[in-house]
Amino acid sequence: MSDYYQMLGVTPSASAAEIRKAYALLARERHPDRFTDPAEKRRAETAFQEITAAFNALMNPDRRREYDETRHRPQPRTPEEVATDAFERAQPALEAGQLEEAITLLQTAVHHAPGEAAYHAALGRALGRVPAFAREAVQALERATQLEPRNAAAFAELAIVLARQGLRLRAQKALETALRLSPRDARL
Numbered sequence: 693m694s695d696y697y698q699m700l701g702v703t704p705s706a707s708a709a710e711i712r713k714a715y716a717l718l719a720r721e722r723h724p725d726r727f728t729d730p731a732e733k734r735r736a737e738t739a740f741q742e743i744t745a746a747f748n749a750l751m752n753p754d755r756r757r758e759y760d761e762t763r764h765r766p767q768p769r770t771p772e773e774v775a776t777d778a779f780e781r782a783q784p785a786l787e788a789g790q791l792e793e794a795i796t797l798l799q800t801a802v803h804h805a806p807g808e809a810a811y812h813a814a815l816g817r818a819l820g821r822v823p824a825f826a827r828e829a830v831q832a833l834e835r836a837t838q839l840e841p842r843n844a845a846a847f848a849e850l851a852i853v854l855a856r857q858g859l860r861l862r863a864q865k866a867l868e869t870a871l872r873l874s875p876r877d878a879r880l
Contacts, residue, residue: 696746696759704760708751715747775805779814786818794818795825802832809840813849820853829853837866844874 697704700714722743724736749755782797798815805811816833819825833850840846847870854863870877 694742694746695763696750699743699746700750706750711747711750715743718743771804775801775803775808775811778804779811782814782818791818791821795822807839809836809843809846812836812839813843813846816846816853817849820849820856823856826853826857830857837869842873844870844877847873848879 697706700706700711700718702710702714706714719740722736722739724733724740727733727736749759778797778800782794782801785791785794785797795815795818798811798818801808801811802815812832813836816829816831816836819829819832822829830850830853833846833853836846837843837850847866851863851866851870854860854866
Protein backbone atom coordinates (compact mmCIF):
# COMPACT_ATOMS: atom_id res chain seq x y z
CA MET A 693 0.00 0.00 0.00
CA SER A 694 1.33 3.42 -0.92
CA ASP A 695 1.75 6.01 1.78
CA TYR A 696 -0.82 8.68 0.97
CA TYR A 697 0.86 11.30 3.14
CA GLN A 698 4.20 10.73 1.45
CA MET A 699 2.53 10.73 -1.97
CA LEU A 700 1.06 14.18 -1.34
CA GLY A 701 4.16 15.46 0.46
CA VAL A 702 2.39 16.24 3.74
CA THR A 703 2.77 15.00 7.31
CA PRO A 704 0.21 12.73 9.00
CA SER A 705 -0.82 15.69 11.16
CA ALA A 706 -1.57 17.88 8.10
CA SER A 707 -4.83 19.81 8.12
CA ALA A 708 -7.45 19.56 5.38
CA ALA A 709 -6.28 22.91 3.99
CA GLU A 710 -2.66 21.69 3.77
CA ILE A 711 -3.76 18.49 2.04
CA ARG A 712 -5.93 20.44 -0.41
CA LYS A 713 -3.04 22.81 -1.21
CA ALA A 714 -0.55 19.95 -1.74
CA TYR A 715 -3.03 18.12 -3.97
CA ALA A 716 -3.73 21.21 -6.09
CA LEU A 717 -0.01 21.73 -6.67
CA LEU A 718 0.58 18.08 -7.62
CA ALA A 719 -2.54 17.93 -9.78
CA ARG A 720 -1.34 20.92 -11.80
CA GLU A 721 2.13 19.40 -12.14
CA ARG A 722 1.03 15.90 -13.10
CA HIS A 723 -2.22 16.43 -14.96
CA PRO A 724 -2.25 14.17 -18.06
CA ASP A 725 -3.36 17.03 -20.34
CA ARG A 726 0.05 18.65 -19.89
CA PHE A 727 1.79 15.82 -21.76
CA THR A 728 1.77 15.12 -25.48
CA ASP A 729 3.97 12.01 -25.61
CA PRO A 730 1.67 8.94 -25.24
CA ALA A 731 4.02 7.14 -22.82
CA GLU A 732 4.42 10.20 -20.61
CA LYS A 733 0.68 10.81 -20.76
CA ARG A 734 -0.01 7.24 -19.51
CA ARG A 735 2.47 7.68 -16.64
CA ALA A 736 0.86 11.02 -15.78
CA GLU A 737 -2.62 9.44 -15.81
CA THR A 738 -1.47 6.75 -13.38
CA ALA A 739 0.22 9.30 -11.10
CA PHE A 740 -2.82 11.58 -11.26
CA GLN A 741 -5.15 8.71 -10.30
CA GLU A 742 -2.90 7.79 -7.37
CA ILE A 743 -2.71 11.31 -5.96
CA THR A 744 -6.46 11.75 -6.45
CA ALA A 745 -7.10 8.51 -4.52
CA ALA A 746 -4.78 9.73 -1.77
CA PHE A 747 -6.52 13.12 -1.67
CA ASN A 748 -10.00 11.57 -1.54
CA ALA A 749 -9.01 9.20 1.26
CA LEU A 750 -7.36 11.88 3.39
CA MET A 751 -10.10 14.47 2.93
CA ASN A 752 -12.89 12.18 4.15
CA PRO A 753 -12.60 12.00 7.98
CA ASP A 754 -13.91 8.42 8.21
CA ARG A 755 -11.72 7.11 5.40
CA ARG A 756 -8.71 8.97 6.83
CA ARG A 757 -9.23 7.38 10.24
CA GLU A 758 -9.50 3.90 8.64
CA TYR A 759 -6.41 4.57 6.53
CA ASP A 760 -4.44 5.72 9.58
CA GLU A 761 -5.42 2.54 11.46
CA THR A 762 -4.35 0.22 8.63
CA ARG A 763 -1.22 2.22 7.88
CA HIS A 764 0.42 1.20 11.14
CA ARG A 765 -0.66 -2.43 10.99
CA PRO A 766 2.00 -4.76 9.52
CA GLN A 767 0.90 -6.05 6.13
CA PRO A 768 0.82 -9.84 5.66
CA ARG A 769 3.29 -11.14 3.09
CA THR A 770 2.94 -14.93 2.82
CA PRO A 771 -0.27 -16.89 2.15
CA GLU A 772 -0.16 -18.19 5.72
CA GLU A 773 0.09 -14.63 7.07
CA VAL A 774 -2.79 -13.52 4.82
CA ALA A 775 -4.89 -16.45 6.09
CA THR A 776 -4.07 -15.78 9.74
CA ASP A 777 -4.77 -12.06 9.35
CA ALA A 778 -8.13 -12.73 7.64
CA PHE A 779 -9.12 -15.31 10.27
CA GLU A 780 -8.24 -12.97 13.14
CA ARG A 781 -10.16 -10.07 11.55
CA ALA A 782 -13.20 -12.31 10.98
CA GLN A 783 -13.71 -13.01 14.69
CA PRO A 784 -14.58 -9.40 15.69
CA ALA A 785 -16.70 -9.06 12.55
CA LEU A 786 -18.72 -12.12 13.61
CA GLU A 787 -19.13 -10.75 17.13
CA ALA A 788 -20.29 -7.40 15.73
CA GLY A 789 -22.89 -9.14 13.56
CA GLN A 790 -21.12 -8.28 10.30
CA LEU A 791 -21.79 -11.72 8.86
CA GLU A 792 -21.12 -10.91 5.20
CA GLU A 793 -17.72 -9.39 5.97
CA ALA A 794 -16.83 -12.27 8.30
CA ILE A 795 -17.73 -14.86 5.65
CA THR A 796 -15.59 -13.07 3.07
CA LEU A 797 -12.64 -12.95 5.47
CA LEU A 798 -13.04 -16.62 6.37
CA GLN A 799 -13.23 -17.57 2.69
CA THR A 800 -9.96 -15.68 2.23
CA ALA A 801 -8.42 -17.61 5.13
CA VAL A 802 -9.56 -20.95 3.67
CA HIS A 803 -8.30 -19.99 0.22
CA HIS A 804 -4.81 -19.10 1.47
CA ALA A 805 -4.53 -21.98 3.96
CA PRO A 806 -6.71 -24.81 2.65
CA GLY A 807 -5.16 -27.35 5.02
CA GLU A 808 -6.18 -25.52 8.21
CA ALA A 809 -9.18 -27.25 9.78
CA ALA A 810 -9.96 -24.37 12.15
CA TYR A 811 -10.52 -22.02 9.19
CA HIS A 812 -12.90 -24.46 7.50
CA ALA A 813 -14.80 -25.01 10.76
CA ALA A 814 -15.16 -21.27 11.38
CA LEU A 815 -16.33 -20.74 7.80
CA GLY A 816 -18.85 -23.57 8.20
CA ARG A 817 -20.20 -22.06 11.43
CA ALA A 818 -20.56 -18.63 9.81
CA LEU A 819 -22.19 -20.00 6.66
CA GLY A 820 -24.50 -22.12 8.82
CA ARG A 821 -26.10 -18.92 10.14
CA VAL A 822 -27.48 -18.18 6.66
CA PRO A 823 -30.04 -20.73 5.43
CA ALA A 824 -29.18 -20.00 1.78
CA PHE A 825 -25.58 -21.10 2.44
CA ALA A 826 -26.43 -24.35 4.23
CA ARG A 827 -24.88 -26.51 1.53
CA GLU A 828 -21.60 -24.56 1.61
CA ALA A 829 -21.67 -24.75 5.42
CA VAL A 830 -21.92 -28.55 5.26
CA GLN A 831 -19.04 -28.70 2.77
CA ALA A 832 -16.82 -26.49 4.93
CA LEU A 833 -17.59 -28.46 8.09
CA GLU A 834 -17.08 -31.79 6.33
CA ARG A 835 -13.71 -30.54 5.11
CA ALA A 836 -12.83 -29.52 8.69
CA THR A 837 -13.70 -33.02 9.92
CA GLN A 838 -11.60 -34.59 7.15
CA LEU A 839 -8.61 -32.44 8.05
CA GLU A 840 -9.04 -32.97 11.78
CA PRO A 841 -10.97 -36.22 12.32
CA ARG A 842 -10.65 -35.99 16.12
CA ASN A 843 -12.39 -32.59 16.38
CA ALA A 844 -15.65 -33.28 18.21
CA ALA A 845 -16.80 -29.66 17.96
CA ALA A 846 -16.63 -29.73 14.15
CA PHE A 847 -18.72 -32.92 14.07
CA ALA A 848 -21.25 -31.32 16.44
CA GLU A 849 -21.51 -28.20 14.27
CA LEU A 850 -21.91 -30.43 11.22
CA ALA A 851 -24.73 -32.31 12.97
CA ILE A 852 -26.55 -29.04 13.71
CA VAL A 853 -26.33 -27.80 10.12
CA LEU A 854 -27.39 -31.18 8.72
CA ALA A 855 -30.36 -31.35 11.10
CA ARG A 856 -31.49 -27.86 10.02
CA GLN A 857 -31.50 -29.12 6.44
CA GLY A 858 -33.63 -32.10 7.40
CA LEU A 859 -30.82 -34.61 6.83
CA ARG A 860 -31.51 -36.42 10.08
CA LEU A 861 -29.59 -39.64 9.39
CA ARG A 862 -26.39 -37.78 8.44
CA ALA A 863 -26.89 -35.45 11.39
CA GLN A 864 -27.28 -38.40 13.74
CA LYS A 865 -24.07 -40.01 12.44
CA ALA A 866 -22.14 -36.76 12.86
CA LEU A 867 -23.49 -36.38 16.42
CA GLU A 868 -22.61 -39.99 17.27
CA THR A 869 -19.06 -39.35 16.06
CA ALA A 870 -18.85 -36.20 18.19
CA LEU A 871 -20.10 -38.16 21.23
CA ARG A 872 -17.60 -40.95 20.57
CA LEU A 873 -14.76 -38.42 20.39
CA SER A 874 -15.86 -36.45 23.44
CA PRO A 875 -18.18 -38.57 25.60
CA ARG A 876 -17.95 -36.27 28.62
CA ASP A 877 -18.90 -33.09 26.80
CA ALA A 878 -22.17 -31.93 28.39
CA ARG A 879 -23.04 -29.73 25.38
CA LEU A 880 -23.29 -32.79 23.15
